[in-house]
Amino acid sequence: MLAAMSASPLTPRSPGDACARSSGDACPGALRLHRADDGALARIRIPGGVLTPRQARELGNAAERFGDGELHLTSRGNVQLRGLAPDCGADLAGLLEGAGLLPSQRHERVRNVVASPLSGLDGAGITDVGPWLAELDRLLCASDRATELSGRFLFALDDGRGDVDALGADLTLIGHDAGAALRVGSTDPVFRLPCAEGPRALLVAAGSFLDAAGETGAWRVEDLPGDAGTALADEVVRRLRQAGVTTSPAHRPRPLEARTPVPGPVRGGGREAALSVGVPLGRLDLAQWQLLSSAGEMRLTPWRGVVVTGVALHAAEALTSALAEAGLITGSGSAWAGVGACVGRPGCAKSLADVRAQAGAAVGPRGRLPVYWSGCERRCGHPHGEWIDVVATPDGHRISHVRGDRAGGPVTVRDDPAALAAAVAAARGTGS
Numbered sequence: 502m503l504a505a506m507s508a509s510p511l512t513p514r515s516p517g518d519a520c521a522r523s524s525g526d527a528c529p530g531a532l533r534l535h536r537a538d539d540g541a542l543a544r545i546r547i548p549g550g551v552l553t554p555r556q557a558r559e560l561g562n563a564a565e566r567f568g569d570g571e572l573h574l575t576s577r578g579n580v581q582l583r584g585l586a587p588d589c590g591a592d593l594a595g596l597l598e599g600a601g602l603l604p605s606q607r608h609e610r611v612r613n614v615v616a617s618p619l620s621g622l623d624g625a626g627i628t629d630v631g632p633w634l635a636e637l638d639r640l641l642c643a644s645d646r647a648t649e650l651s652g653r654f655l656f657a658l659d660d661g662r663g664d665v666d667a668l669g670a671d672l673t674l675i676g677h678d679a680g681a682a683l684r685v686g687s688t689d690p691v692f693r694l695p696c697a698e699g700p701r702a703l704l705v706a707a708g709s710f711l712d713a714a715g716e717t718g719a720w721r722v723e724d725l726p727g728d729a730g731t732a733l734a735d736e737v738v739r740r741l742r743q744a745g746v747t748t749s750p751a752h753r754p755r756p757l758e759a760r761t762p763v764p765g766p767v768r769g770g771g772r773e774a775a776l777s778v779g780v781p782l783g784r785l786d787l788a789q790w791q792l793l794s795s796a797g798e799m800r801l802t803p804w805r806g807v808v809v810t811g812v813a814l815h816a817a818e819a820l821t822s823a824l825a826e827a828g829l830i831t832g833s834g835s836a837w838a839g840v841g842a843c844v845g846r847p848g849c850a851k852s853l854a855d856v857r858a859q860a861g862a863a864v865g866p867r868g869r870l871p872v873y874w875s876g877c878e879r880r881c882g883h884p885h886g887e888w889i890d891v892v893a894t895p896d897g898h899r900i901s902h903v904r905g906d907r908a909g910g911p912v913t914v915r916d917d918p919a920a921l922a923a924a925v926a927a928a929r930g931t932g933s
């Protein structure tokens with residue numbers, strides 16, 4: 502079976518390329534730990550953010566045994582463990598492999614896949630992305646060529662509702678009419694194709710990207726020089742036709758805003774319940790994690806939340822109360838909704854401030870726009886679309902209103918927490 506799977510649509514370019522690209526890509530992984538100020542850091546890729554209860558339990562064990570006991574959710578629905586001992590790599594890898602979280606060591610950093618977290622639950626999408634997710638992961642892990650992708654290259658599987666399509670992935674497969682649509686980078690039009698061909702088309706497109714990237718050093722589609730992104734889309738269509746996949750262009754602009762899951766019960770009928778839960782600053786302690794993982798299957802969202810599925814109907818209300826009591830967001834109106842921050846001090850040496858503490862201190866009435874606090878100009882994990890950017894600078898905290906690629910109206914506040922909180926609240930506006 503494995504031999505058959507390795508005949509993937511990706512074809513090799515040259516033997517040295519994988520090494521050359523991977524040597525410059527310092528993206529952390531489960532096997533490549535990153536040294537941070539609070540110890541080593543591991544980033545564990547979780548395609549679609551989907552964790553079985555057992556996998557979630559084992560991840561909690563890993564955080565407790567090797568790390569600081571916390572699980573940090575990322576903007577791609579992955580998990581970071583922090584505060585790891587520098588020599589824990591082999592034991593951590595063994596634990597993850599035993600839990601099925603490391604199906605291929607060679608591919609662990611390229612399994613970057615976000616998927617609509619409410620797909621198949623609330624009836625709002627066109628396609629259930631579950632089968633796409635399983636097939637894409639299988640094809641990725643069976644492909645030698647896929648190991649050449651950088652740890653930053655992102656696949657998105659959108660069930661048609663436009664949530665993860667808004668996240669700026671390199672390749673996006675979208676539920677569309679009675680089939681699927683493929684977006685290459687931010688291109689519009691997208692290309693219609695049969696639903697069942699979607700995952701294979703993503704692999705063809707990833708191979709085309711690697712060829713286009715060549716020696717340019719591009720890690721992502723948006724890094725390609727000039728109008729190479731448009732040329733790439735044309736080349737993908739040509740290769741798909743060559744592979745016998747029928748395509749036709751369709752107009753579908755990339756959504757400016759993601760429609761994120763609203764905290765609370767997910768309405769969809771059926772004999773089981775699902776709950777959407779917000780996680781303040783994306784950080785879960787062990788007790789919170791265990792509460793969530795014991796309730797059902799977890800889907801970690803790219804907005805640092807969790808959708809728990811398979812909850813017995815009779816247990817849903819008690820679970821909601823327990824989660825709220827544990828400090829998680831289980832309904833609309835929470836002051837924490839839309840508040841995000843990078844790790845900041847003391848975990849990151851680049852940070853000029855303890856932005857998580859500052860974000861917490863500034864939490865007030867619920868704001869209309871999301872806000873993201875960064876300890877430096879890199880803005881790791883910032884949101885997309887329209888948001889309020891708060892960056893620690895040597896001159897104080899700079900607050901800007903970001904819309905797409907543009908930022909405007911910067912205000913800088915220095916050494917005055919009350920003034921800072923007031924300025925952030927004013928920038929976010931009121932209402933939902």
Ligand code: SF4
Nearest residue numbers: 843849852876880881
């Ligand atoms: S944004 Fe800057 S301070 Fe924050 S985690 Fe990234 S590098 Fe560190």
